[in-house]
Amino acid sequence: MSDAKIPLAGVIGNPVAHSRSPLVHGHWLKKYGIAGHYVPLHVETTELEQVLRTLPKMGFVGANVTIPHKEQIMEIADQVTDRATLIGAANTLIFRPDGSILADNTDGYGFLTNLHQSAPDWDPASGPAVVFGAGGASRAVIASLLEAGGPEILLSNRTRERADQFRNEFGSRIKVVDWVQVGNVVEQAALLVNTTSLGMVGKPRLRVPLDGLRKDTVVTDLVYTPLKTEMLQWAEDVGCTTVDGLGMLLHQAVPGFERWFGTRPEVDDDTREAALA
Numbered sequence: 001m002s003d004a005k006i007p008l009a010g011v012i013g014n015p016v017a018h019s020r021s022p023l024v025h026g027h028w029l030k031k032y033g034i035a036g037h038y039v040p041l042h043v044e045t046t047e048l049e050q051v052l053r054t055l056p057k058m059g060f061v062g063a064n065v066t067i068p069h070k071e072q073i074m075e076i077a078d079q080v081t082d083r084a085t086l087i088g089a090a091n092t093l094i095f096r097p098d099g100s101i102l103a104d105n106t107d108g109y110g111f112l113t114n115l116h117q118s119a120p121d122w123d124p125a126s127g128p129a130v131v132f133g134a135g136g137a138s139r140a141v142i143a144s145l146l147e148a149g150g151p152e153i154l155l156s157n158r159t160r161e162r163a164d165q166f167r168n169e170f171g172s173r174i175k176v177v178d179w180v181q182v183g184n185v186v187e188q189a190a191l192l193v194n195t196t197s198l199g200m201v202g203k204p205r206l207r208v209p210l211d212g213l214r215k216d217t218v219v220t221d222l223v224y225t226p227l228k229t230e231m232l233q234w235a236e237d238v239g240c241t242t243v244d245g246l247g248m249l250l251h252q253a254v255p256g257f258e259r260w261f262g263t264r265p266e267v268d269d270d271t272r273e274a275a276l277a
Helices: 021-029 045-058 080-086 105-119 136-145 161-168 179-184 232-240 246-261 269-276
Strands: 007-014 038-040 060-065 092-095 101-104 128-130 155-157 174-176 191-194 218-221 241-243
Touching: 007 045, 007 246, 021 038, 021 246, 021 269, 045 060, 045 092, 060 246, 080 101, 080 136, 092 246, 092 269, 105 136, 105 218, 105 241, 105 246, 128 136, 136 155, 136 161, 136 246, 155 179, 155 218, 161 174, 218 232, 232 241, 246 269
Parallel strands: 007 038, 007 060, 128 155, 128 191, 155 174, 191 218, 218 241
Antiparallel strands: 060 092, 092 101
16 A cells, blocks of 8 residues: 555635535546545634644645635734735645645635636726725735736725725725715726625625626626626626636636645636536
């Protein structure tokens, strides 16, 4: 029998049973013939650090982190990348041979890569982006758009205080728009992004007026249940290029898989089908 260790990875969250990440990584492990495993790990907030310090001793080489641990992980990790620091949250952990933990954030990478793959003509510098929401996902989206050369972001959140905080952190390229007025600036968008949970199955509808939407606007919704949200359907009817949220989930998983298992996976139709299984 071989004495080689089988690399283990997983996704840490609470709840975590709904996560599609095990389907995605399991698909890649099988596709590339890698002897490894990726499992869901339900972890309570009070036990997070203890679990993280134990996992490397059990053969884990890394993990993804989801709600509600993305911010707390920043205080536990031994080293945090610059982009995770900028975003203020981490979603990808690398466990080093000495047991130390490196925290990174690949959400912004996943967001931009998904856009470039599904809307290849989109140029970040082509005009303002209108962003709905000021939560953790929004931080990653905004940081990536600014880094890519976006000239201006019109940000709106149901609680204005959160959006104002983002403007203070990210700078003058952020313009805050009151939630009740955001429908009036949709027509200015070269890119329209919903980072809220509004429109998700089991959540309230996204009730922002989209009448002003131009057909040359690229529209993306981070929600992927349903895959085609009401916002994306409206945009499609207008003639816009639309990008669903599943691709972001898939692309953000690529850097972690490569670091843990030594192979850079491809996001293709089979990967999407595996995630939707």
